[in-house]
Amino acid sequence: MFISELLLMLISEISVNKSAPFSLVDTDTNTDKWPKSRDEVWKANIPHTHLAKEKSDQNWMVVKGDKIEFPGGGTHFHYGADKYIAALANMLNFTNNNLNNEGKIRTVFDVGCGVASFGGYLLSSDIIAMSLAPNDVHQNQIQFALERGIPAYLGVLGTKRLPYPSRSFELAHCSRCRIDWLQRDGILLLELDRLLRPGGYFAYSSPEAYAQDEEDLRIWKEMSALVERMCWKIAAKKNQTVIWVKPLTNDCYMEREPGTQPPLCRPDDDPDAVWGVQMKACITPYTQQVQRARGSGLVPWPARLTSPPPRLSDFDISHDKFEKDMDTWQRRVDSYWNLLTPKIRPDTIRNIMDMKANLGSFAAGLRDKPVWVMNVVPEDGPNTLKIIYDRGFIGSMHDW
DSSP states (O other), X not given: OHHHHHHHHHHHHOEEETTSTTEEEOOTTTOOOTTGGGTEEETTTXXXXXXXXXXXXXXXXXXXXXXXXXXXXXXXXXXXXXXXHHHXXXXXXXXXXXXXXXXXXXXXXXXXXXTOHHHXXXXXXXXXXXXXXXXXXXXXXXXXXXXXXXXXXXXXXXXXXXXXXXXXXXXXXXXXXXXXXXXXXXXXXXXXXXXXXXXXXXXEEOGGGTOOSHHHHHHHHHHHHHHHHTTOEEEEEETTEEEEEOOSSSHHHHTSOTTOXXXXXXXXXXXXXXXXXXXXXXXXXXXXXXXXXXXXXXXXXXXXXXXXXXXXXXXXXXXXXXXHXXXXXXXXXXXXXXXXXXXXXXXXXXXXXXXXXXXXXXXXXXXXXXXXXXEEEETTSOOTHHHHHHTTOEEEEEOO
8 A cells, every 4th residue: 555655655746747758847836845845735735634623632734725734743742743752852861852862763663653743853863764554534644644755654553464574663652542552462562572673662652651540540550561571661651651661682581480471482483574474472582693782783873874784694695795785776876866866856856665675775875865765675585674674774565
């Protein structure tokens, strides 16, 4: 579903001049350019305004004439996503209240993203978020996100694994979260655990985080017991928000009492196998390589982009081959961009898809451009998506 949405978005950003084959013309009258598009889009492009009425008290979006404006609000952050993000960083004592934590947090997973203002306001901190929303009564939320120029994906936490490898994200987030994390032996929370890196955070904003009534208290107690058995610890807790942190090593798992639920996943279970694979109600332990590194082994962003990622060894790719791939794609991207520059106005390209991303070097070649790349890895080839996430990019698997 995301693929068609993104292709439509690219078509809306670039129009072809039929009198000059393959010539691209500016589309000033059709779409706002980044970064202006983060805060307002043309209503004609996405004529869905019911959310503005339904969420009028929460500052999600406002219809003003021919435009739809996004003040940056949300159900849990009436005063704006930027202040909310700074508050999360403050809870964790990060330098300058910057959630990127000096480059240690780069990839974020936002569950139930709404119109993706959380992800949109992270971009200025060199954080890229995969914003996930389901195909429900608000199915146009993903369209809003892509029209605004914010990465987003149409999907749901259901029965099958999400199309991301293990250890993809430094932080997962769910705001005003009404997901039933306790269902089916905590299988949805265990899927988040699979996706989080060693020492990764889960920021959970919800009434039961402070237990205001009997039902919230029950949920909070059961959820607290579940994450304790998963070896998560509370990193910070304030008002309606709690932030848990995942362990760095397998030590805690080994110290649990025999028979403790949820169990560890079987040794033959591949945590990076995601295409059509059922979720499993088990904890994904770390590999020996991660154990030795006592963490992900990744350097902070932006050095992470060009540093050979640890999981290269999973594919027997040498550091020299990795660097040659990066150099080759840098030359190609520079050539592409030089060819495009005379044909288009500045800032008319924002959302880009790499349909066969391999190691993600195409995206790396665009690192100095005001664009983001959805890196797609075909499901019938090498699962290099984990290398792409290790480099600080986002992507998905797809069956073309």
